[in-house]
Amino acid sequence: MSELETVRGLAHGALEALEQSRERIDDLNVYPVPDGDTGTNLTLTARGVVEALDASTAADRQALAREATRAALMSARGNSGVILSQIVRGAAEALAGSNDLALAFRGASDAAYAAVRKPVEGTMLTVIRSLADAAEAAPALEPAELLALLVERGEEAVAQTQDQLDVLREAGVVDAGGAGLVELVRGLAAAAAGKEPVPRAAPAPRLSLDAVHQEPSRYRYCTTFVVEGEGLDAAALEPQLNRLGDSLLVVGDPSALKVHVHTDDPGAALSLGTRVGTIEGVEINDMHRQTEEREERLLAALPGGASRSAVVAVVAGEGNRRLFEDLGAERIVEGGQTMNPSTAVLLEAIDSTAADEVVLLPNNANVVLAAEQAARVAGKPVQVVPTESIPAGLAALVAFLGERSAEENAAAMREALDGLVTGELALASRDASIDGVPVHEGEFLALLDGDAVAAGAGFDEVARALIERLLAEPRDVLTLLRGEGAPSLNGLLEELAKQYPELELDVHEGGQPHYPLLLSAE
Numbered sequence: 001m002s003e004l005e006t007v008r009g010l011a012h013g014a015l016e017a018l019e020q021s022r023e024r025i026d027d028l029n030v031y032p033v034p035d036g037d038t039g040t041n042l043t044l045t046a047r048g049v050v051e052a053l054d055a056s057t058a059a060d061r062q063a064l065a066r067e068a069t070r071a072a073l074m075s076a077r078g079n080s081g082v083i084l085s086q087i088v089r090g091a092a093e094a095l096a097g098s099n100d101l102a103l104a105f106r107g108a109s110d111a112a113y114a115a116v117r118k119p120v121e122g123t124m125l126t127v128i129r130s131l132a133d134a135a136e137a138a139p140a141l142e143p144a145e146l147l148a149l150l151v152e153r154g155e156e157a158v159a160q161t162q163d164q165l166d167v168l169r170e171a172g173v174v175d176a177g178g179a180g181l182v183e184l185v186r187g188l189a190a191a192a193a194g195k196e197p198v199p200r201a202a203p204a205p206r207l208s209l210d211a212v213h214q215e216p217s218r219y220r221y222c223t224t225f226v227v228e229g230e231g232l233d234a235a236a237l238e239p240q241l242n243r244l245g246d247s248l249l250v251v252g253d254p255s256a257l258k259v260h261v262h263t264d265d266p267g268a269a270l271s272l273g274t275r276v277g278t279i280e281g282v283e284i285n286d287m288h289r290q291t292e293e294r295e296e297r298l299l300a301a302l303p304g305g306a307s308r309s310a311v312v313a314v315v316a317g318e319g320n321r322r323l324f325e326d327l328g329a330e331r332i333v334e335g336g337q338t339m340n341p342s343t344a345v346l347l348e349a350i351d352s353t354a355a356d357e358v359v360l361l362p363n364n365a366n367v368v369l370a371a372e373q374a375a376r377v378a379g380k381p382v383q384v385v386p387t388e389s390i391p392a393g394l395a396a397l398v399a400f401l402g403e404r405s406a407e408e409n410a411a412a413m414r415e416a417l418d419g420l421v422t423g424e425l426a427l428a429s430r431d432a433s434i435d436g437v438p439v440h441e442g443e444f445l446a447l448l449d450g451d452a453v454a455a456g457a458g459f460d461e462v463a464r465a466l467i468e469r470l471l472a473e474p475r476d477v478l479t480l481l482r483g484e485g486a487p488s489l490n491g492l493l494e495e496l497a498k499q500y501p502e503l504e505l506d507v508h509e510g511g512q513p514h515y516p517l518l519l520s521a522e
Contacts, residue, residue: 004056007064011050013191017183017198018043024201025183026326027298028176031123031167032079032247033262034214035222035287036294038176040326041078045085046184048075065096073251073258074226074281080124080177082224082249082260086115087128087181101146102135115251117238122165124177130157131185147189154182171214216291219245219262221504223269223284225490227257229277240272262287266505267497270490279490284507289398296401297328307402309409310355313393314341314363314371317512320390320481327397330355340366346374350382357381357406359413363393365450383410388450389422390512391479391520423448423466425483425517428455444516459487463517464495470521471500478503481510481518489517 001009018025018039025039052071058064069092072085090111091104098104109132112125119125134153138146161175162168168175183201190198227237234250234257242248245263252258257277261269266284273279310330315321316339321332331349335341350358357380362371365388375382383406387393396413404412424447428439439445439455446454446466454465470478478496482489489507496505510518 003061004053004058004064007068008050008053010188010191011046011053011068013189013198014184014187015043015046015050017187017190017201018046018180020198021180021183021201025176025180026294028173028179029294030171030173030214031165031175033217033222033287033291034294035217035285035290036297037078037285037290037326038080039180040322041076041081042084042177042180042184044077045072045075045081048072049088051075061096065092068092070256073256076258076260077224077283078222078285079247079249079260080180082251082258083112083115083124083177084181084184085258086111086251101143102132102138105132105135105150108132115249117242117248120165122161122163122168123175124181126161126164127154127157127175127178127181130154131181144189144192144194147185147192151182151186151189154178154185158182214291214295216288217262220264220286220288221262221266221284222247222260222287223263223266223282224258224260225270225273225282226252226280227259227273227277228255228280230255232257232277237272237276241269244269244272265501267494267501270494270497274494279494280488282490282493282507284493284505286504286506293327293398307355309357309359309402309404309406310353311359311361311397311400311409312346312349312353313361313397314346314367315390315393317390317481317484317510319509319511323394323481323508323510324397327394328400328402329361329397335364335367340364341370343370343373343377346371347378350374350378350380355402358383359400359406359409360384361387361393361396363387363390381406383407385410385413385417387417389424389518389520390481390510391422391518392417392420394479395420395520395522420520420522421449421470423470423517423519423521424515425459425463425466425519426515459516460492463492466519467492467496470519471503475521476504477506477522479506479508479520479522481508481512483510483512483514483516483518486516 022039022043026036029036029038049071069089072088076082076085087108090107094104094107109129112128131150158174158178187198232254238250245261247262249260312331313324313329314333314335330353333341333349360371362368368386371384375384399412399416426445428443428445431440435452437452437455444462446462448469454462456462
């Protein structure tokens with residue numbers, strides 16, 4: 001087996017372990033802010049590394065180390081993901097010239113600590129240092145045996161985080177980032193030993209009310225982006241960004257820096273990035289809303305809080321699937337503009353839910369009739385909220401509470417859609433005149449609530465025209481879902497942040513086919 005194949009196998013094992021523990025780790029997340037996304041951020045960061053390795057043709061260790069390091073940097077999400085990217089960098093640089101796992105763990109630990117301006121013990125930093133200490137103190141073992149030992153030592157280190165950080169002790173939980181790091185090592189150990197599937201961690205104890213109820217961050221937006229250029233200076237950029245908020249991380253090298261900051265002014269952070277280079281991979285998340293969603297989800301899981309109703313949603317795009325799952329959809333049915341699910345497929349999803357009642361979100365005008373037919377013949381009460389787009393489905397899902405009946409949820413979700421306007425950027429497949437708007441094959445076509453309003457060859461130009469129509473009346477939130485293979489949104493986002501400083505931008509990689517951009521304003 002080549003070194004590339006070996007590294008791919010290890011990376012897939014790490015990702016599998018994180019994926020099967022993602023929700024448990026999300027639930028533990030109370031530090032540095034209780035936004036319930038640590039497991040998701042670690043998983044997305046690891047997934048970026050796996051995807052890069054799967055596409056790699058690297059012929060030597062040095063090239064592998066460079067590709068893994070860059071992939072981790074570019075895909076890093078949130079505070080935990082950025083720290084993980086540095087753990088990957090430190091380990092990869094050590095393994096580029098050595099087989100010594102202890103050296104790799106020490107390199108990972110040193111890189112992680114160096115990335116954080118004010119290291120805090122009782123976090124994933126403590127856990128990676130404990131793993132490095134354990135690796136150095138271990139007797140001579142085969143890699144699979146050493147990794148198995150480190151899983152045990154890592155679990156001990158994670159258990160101790162509760163006594164090392166006040167917020168964890170008060171909430172009665174362990175550190176989420178540290179727990180995720182141990183799952184990653186568990187996956188590495190299983191892959192090294194040839195175990196498939198990766199063994200699952202022991203089930204976590206049910207969270208207490210203290211762990212569920214947490215104060216949100218003093219700042220609202222978790223803002224992450226990459227700056228690319230020449231001669232980039234992290235030390236010069238840090239003080240300027242530090243004035244905007246907290247939880248600041250600036251890591252990378254003179255050609256690419258990853259920035260993570262919690263702030264009330266994402267636009268100012270992006271502007272600082274564009275002064276020194278080109279920004280890529282912008283992610284802006286509302287942590288206050290994430291904290292509320294985490295609390296609602298966990299309260300429903302407490303004794304006496306079992307879900308009375310569940311949501312089944314029709315969704316296209318892997319990123320969109322994760323968004324619906326994170327907001328509480330129990331079943332996702334794959335579907336899109338050119339692949340509409342049948343009534344039988346919807347019925348199967350309805351029947352597979354554990355709840356007594358179901359709310360069905362078709363998220364496509366072409367699926368509404370099939371959804372209504374499925375609701376009529378289902379063996380349990382089903383309410384259809386006739387959402388005609390993925391952004392509308394997300395807006396409706398925010399209003400869902402599992403302890404309510406499907407009828408009550410449907411009413412709340414319809415109310416959440418009042419005043420919502422949606423937009424789509426599609427690629428025209430032929431020359432035509434749609435609603436009086438001439439469009440040529442291959443051009444971008446802008447649709448506002450299903451009606452054509454603009455067309456042209458320039459993505460930013462057509463998107464800007466659509467957004468102006470979406471924001472013709474005062475709006476609080478603009479959601480943007482970037483489609484599969486779509487052009488970068490970075491320049492457009494910077495313009496929006498300057499033109500609409502009070503507007504909340506909720507930006508996600510939706511991954512939907514056929515539609516480079518889906519939007520909603522509320």
